[in-house]
Amino acid sequence: MKQTIAVIDYNAGNVQSVMFALEKFEIDAILTDDHKIISTADKVLFPGVGEASTTMKFLKDRGLDTLIPSLQQPVLGICLGLQLLCTHSEENDTTCLGILPVQVKRFIPHNGLKVPHMGWNQIHLTENHWISNELKNQYVYFVHSYYAELNEYAIGITDYGIKFASIIQKDNFYATQFHLEKSGPIGLKILESFLNLKH
């Protein structure tokens, strides 16, 4: 039987690209904010482009702020999705979902460092993770002005003036700061690794 992937619909920009990426796999993907569909899906994707405080408000209005932390199946946060899984974001001083005990900070432009961090950068993988080692040091596509600080759950680290957590995993919560739906074949391999996780 095909597995069901619920993609959390919260008015995020460019969720269409995530849906298109999922079409490449033999799965059923549903864009939804329905609690029942989300809690019973085999896996959940939490993508996003947007602003932290507006998005948190949107999640609260729909009760998704209590649903997401309670999920038991593998959940994958992408970009803003990763940041919202953390404790707090400097973006408009936003309290986030608190699933990952991690602070989200703003990049400070200095020494010619451009903000947003936009373009292809490398992921340096730690040992024992769910992503194939062949993807070590590969380039993936980033667009963001805020970053998750290094932490004990970081399994991917990226260097942009400072080192930050570009892939995080804690229990059933997985997250990538980069857009795997925009990262060419490498991004699709990482998405495939997530879809292949055994629950």
Next chain:
Amino acid sequence: MLAKRIIACLDIKDGRTVKGINFLELRDAGDPVELGKLYSEQGIDELVFLDITATHEKRKTLSALARSVAKNINIPFTIGGGVSSLEDAQILLESGADKISINSAAVKNPEIIDQLALEFGSQFVVLAVDGRLVNESWEVYIAGGRIATGIKMFDWVRQAQERGAGEILFTSMNHDGVKNGFAIDATRRISESLSIPVIASGGAGNKEHFAEVFTNGKADAGLAASIFHYKEIEIHDLKSYLSKLGIPIRL
């Protein structure tokens, strides 16, 4: 380390690529999606689709193009050419575009930059500027380079950043089509005076020109069209050349 980006630009009219592109491996070189896909497989980092259609059907064909690109190619892309309202931008975002570029509309009504950035985020807004060096002063041109505005280019790009543009696409009209190298000094001046990324466009004729714009020009990305379309430079060769020089490149 963040890689320098190589960007290919495709001119689109009525949903088709213009200029006599000659690709033997493509069934239909006029199909922008097929060409974009080929570039993506060859390692291009990003694509820009610049629409030059001037009919009222434009909005529909552009959103269909964005949708088709997003569905078939999974690298970032920008759509530009005649985007002049929040509605235009909204439709393109929903169709799957990663960024839109605005040019003349922003010069005529600079507040649209603020509105777009507020509504969709700075990362979605590329300010395209066509500059021409006249009497030792860089001036902004609009309407595809036909109309001089009298606006000083360096002031304009700074204002665009302050209003919320997330990236600058700078085309030097003095260098465009000449294949004699990018406008190095002006690119460097923009890059050093701003905190957002700068794409250099106009003048690429060989691999050395890209190396120069990334080192001396301090550009974050280099854009070209015809040299890729006519295969004067193969994307993979260009990228391995730059990488051997120690420039950070995604291979």
